[in-house]
Structure formats: C-alpha cells, structure tokens
Amino acid sequence: MNKEWVSALDTARVLQSGTWWESLFRYAETACLETEDNGAALTFEFTGTGVALGLGQHAVSAYGTPSLGKLIVTVDDGSPRVLYPGNEAREVVLARGLTQGNHRVRAEHLQNRGEMGCRISGFRVLAEHSGELSFVLNGEENGFLVDARAVVRQGGQIVRNTLVRNWLSGSCRLTGLPAGKGYSLELIAYGWESQKIEEIAIQKGKETRLPPLYLHRHPETMPQGVRFPVLGHPTIRQPGESFRVRLEAYDHTIGQVKLSRRVGPATISRTVAFEEDPSAKFYYDREGTVSLPQDIPPGLYDLSIRVSGSRGDFTRQSPRSVYVVRDYPKDPVFMTFGHLDTQGQYQAEYERRLAEIANLIAPDMVLISNAVNPAYISGSHLVLEMPYAITFGNHQFYGHEKWYGDQVGIIDYGSDLCILNFRHPWHVDLSQANALLSSRAKAKIKIINAFEHNAPVETFLDKHKVKLIHDAHGPGEKVMTIGATPTTRVGKSNSSSFRVVRFKDGHVTSATYRGDAVAPVPFNREGPPPLEVAYDPGNNGIHDRVTATVTNILEDAFPDCRVTFVLPAGAYAVDGGRLETMVTSDDERYTVLTVRVDVPAEGTIHATAQKVDG
Incomplete structure (x- = not known):
C-alpha cells in the first residue's frame, strides 16, 4: 500500500472502541479489523481534502455468513451517512472537497434488521487531484466468481494492483487514482478469460463509471460435451495404446478427433483414430475407442472432437484430460498438498505458484485434497504439465462435478499403479470404491487421494493392500503407517506447504522435509517460490x-x-x-x-x- 493508505490495524492512527479483532480471513491478501459488536467504532484523523474507506471481503458461503451489519459514518460534524457492506464495493469514498486541514472520520457498526458484522481494512487519504473508477463485474458461472485482480496502468506503468469485487453485489471501485487520460484496466480471475479496457479517463474529484463488465470462462478449464475422460479423471497411456471416450453427439456425424497441447507459442498435436462402439450409444451419448499413434510425443493433451449434423457444427472438448507417457513409472513420485482454502483470486495465485513448482519437480502426478472453489482451482492449474487428482471437503463449493466429474473414480497409470480418487467421508457406502479397487487386484501400487484418512483398515485398506492414502482433513499424525499392509498416511500439516512422496520397490520411502518424521516442505504464501x-x-x-x-x-x-x-x-x-x-x-x-x-x-x-x- 502507498503512503496515502492507512491500515485499520495501525493503532497509532486508528482508534478503536468496542470489540474488534484482527481478521486475515482464510489467507486473505489484506488484514482487517472485524466486529459483530453493536456500537463498535473506528475513528481516524487525517490531513487532507478527502477520505475513502476500505472494506474487507465477505466470507463466501463455504465458510459462513458475510458482513451483514451497517455502518454509520460521520466526517467531522457532518450529517451521518449509512453504508451497507453487503452492497458496497471494497472501497467507498466518504468525503471529497473538504477544506485543507485536519479532519476526523468515525465509522460505527450497528445491527441491521437483526444481522451483524463488518470488516474494515483501512482508510485512504485522497489527493485533491484524484478521482475514482467504478464498475460492476460479473461472469459465467457467476456463483463461483468471488473476486478479481485489477491492474490499472497509465503509459505502461502500473498505478494500482489490487483485488476488487464484492461478491454479493458485483460492485467494484478503485479510489484515489491520479486525474488523467490514457488509463487501462486489466481484470484477472484465474479460470476466467482476462479482460482489458483501454482509453479510460479519470477526472479530478469525480467518479468514472464503466459499463457493466462480464468475464467469460476460460475454455480450457471445463469439459464441454465429453463424459470421459475429463479433468480430474484423466486417461494416462503410452503411444500406440488406446482409451475409451464418451461424448454428446446425438445423431450427428463424428468427425476429426484430435489431441493438442501448447507450450508457449508452440502447438503440438496429432489427429487420432476413433472407432465407435454402436452398442454403447444412448440418446445424446455416443462412445468409442481412441487409438494413439506411435509418434505422439509425451505430454498433457486436450481432447477435441468435431461433430456435425442437422443441429449445426460443434467441437466437443475435454481439456487436459489425456496424458501421454513414454514409460509407466516403476518408482512413482507424487507432489501433494491440500486445504489451501482456494476460494478466490489471491489464494489461487498461491496455488498457481505451487503448480509452477510441480512443473520443475516433475512428479508423475499431483494429489490435491480438501479443495474449495473449483472455478479458480481449475484456472490455477492451467499451467500444470502433468495430471492431478482432486477431492473437495468441508468447505467445498457445491457443483464442482461440472469441472472434475464424479465424486468417486480411479485413474490407471499402467497396469501396476492406480489412484482411487474418493471425495466422500468414509461413513458412506463404499461399494463403488471397493469394486474399482477389486477390479485392479493385480496392481502392485494402489493409492487413495481422499478428503479424510479414516478409511476402514481391515475391510478396506488391508483388503486392497493400499500403499498410500493422502488427505488434508482430520486429526492424527500427519505421516504414519496404518494396518498390516502397511498403508502410509500422508496428511496436511499446514496450508503453506507441500510434500514430495517418493516410492521405491512398491513402498513409500520419503514424504517429509529434511528427513523429519512429519514436516512438509515449507512454502510461505508471502515469500518467493523455494x-x-x-x-x-x-x-x-x-x-x-x-x-x-x-x-x-x-x-x-x-x-x-x-x-x-x-x-x-x-x-x-x-x-x-x-x-x-x-x-x-x-x-x-x-x-x-x-x-x-x-x-x-x-x-x-x-x-x-x-x-x-x-
């Protein structure tokens, strides 16, 4: 923050009355003061001609109740103004055009029809020759769109780089921008296509309001018309092998089937053979076998299928769903993490950096547990160069199946390695999971990517000779052995770390940092990638x-x-x-x-x- 910004946590500049507590909600970018105390107030004294209030982001539905109280704001001896955090943008102009000198602003939290709560991040002293930029931001899958990063530039130089959007109302505002022309605004939300608006003018002492803005989903983050394979349930094959595909094609003609991937400016693709299985057809759905050519290079591919007929021409696609490997791993390596609280853009930026680390470490697969918002997570991992399995848990955004498919599934990594992805708690019916593992009884290494680790030991873990279970929720030692097999439990110690799990001769030989009994690899969210x-x-x-x-x-x-x-x-x-x-x-x-x-x-x-x- 620049010198015009004063954090609400600055006790020398911001005086508190009533009960307030520091809140850095689920790894938020900016710390706030939060209250549910009727009559609690903050007082800020400043020198200048204008002031703005900063509000904290609301809790999303996966975590609890948003800030539903109201604020009574007075500047000096002026008339009180009522603000509703549930409706306002994260930045609100409280006063402009004041006489140059010392001023005092007081913000008092009060009950609003029985509802309580507000988060205040700070105050911005507004320069006289400044103005505001405001807009309403929404997008596809709007129930999953929480916030976005706004980057304001002028003459190629960054003027502001901050998070915007009240997810309850879509309202956005950037206060205290120097008056001038030639501004641009870039909006970035992982999982959506970025948008850039050029030639914006900021007027002194006024608010420039843009027309409503709308972000479209990134086309590589969700399957479109393909049942399997899909993101989260990929198929892994060697050149020359085959796999099954099911898609929506109705009575149309199925045309070219293609696998493609991009590496920077380079596109690498192969047209592949598709043989339909007429017996598997039902209503909209068609199914068949794709055969990989011998010359297809290793890598993670998007699957696309051209369909044409009386209803038009379509491309059915399943991004990042086919992983081609030269050899199946004898001693596999996994990178694991979980419970990252990736609910919005800031947390997704951390998960993106984890994906970039994974690309360097080059594990055979990434295992993610207890995830939250699939829309942002799918965007974070657009850079990931290997497949991943993911589970959702106690803070999930419901509807993640649109991105990641069924709650229970299995990924075959050749005949000797399989990964059961199990998103339920373990008290549910286990017949599907039992059937999937029983059908792979000869696999030498069976792994479970779970929400929690408390699977039945004798009747499940030992029965199927599971070598590893990864989770990110629940008590117990985070690295331990279970049962007679034994099964190695690898869990989440904290939300600012990851693990590298290495196998040798069919058993876990390493899952900790520096040879410690339980410690994960540290990765501070505020620090550089290690x-x-x-x-x-x-x-x-x-x-x-x-x-x-x-x-x-x-x-x-x-x-x-x-x-x-x-x-x-x-x-x-x-x-x-x-x-x-x-x-x-x-x-x-x-x-x-x-x-x-x-x-x-x-x-x-x-x-x-x-x-x-x-």
Missing part, C-alpha cells in the same frame, strides 16, 4: 541459445527435475542437463525441449540449450 527457474535471455521461441537457471533455497535436493525450453526450429545440444525430448511444433517454427537436471540443496544449477550448426 524452487524456481529463470531463462536468459528468454524462453519465448526467439533465441537459439538459452540458459535455464534453477534456484533452490530449500535444504532438500530435488533430483531429476524437468526444465522446458521453447526455441526456434532446429536441432539442439544441451549442456548441464540430460535431454529428455525434442519435439517440433505443428507449424515447424519451434522446437520444444525437455531437459532433466539434478538440483542440489540450497544450490543453483544451469542448463543451456544451443542450436547445432548444420
């Missing part, structure tokens, strides 16, 4: 000699990390790493390299890809 990569001069397909520098500030080493290069088309040699794949893009303009490197504890490594002459 493992990250930088490219010099850039990784955008322009340069034919690029160096990747991987920096690890952790006390654990990370063997066999993956670094991806996007380069002009050609043949390349690698120094400082092991070349894994070299693939030419569809348009033959780019070459995509994946390189394996061993990253030491608290160390840095360099890997360089350079074009080979001739």
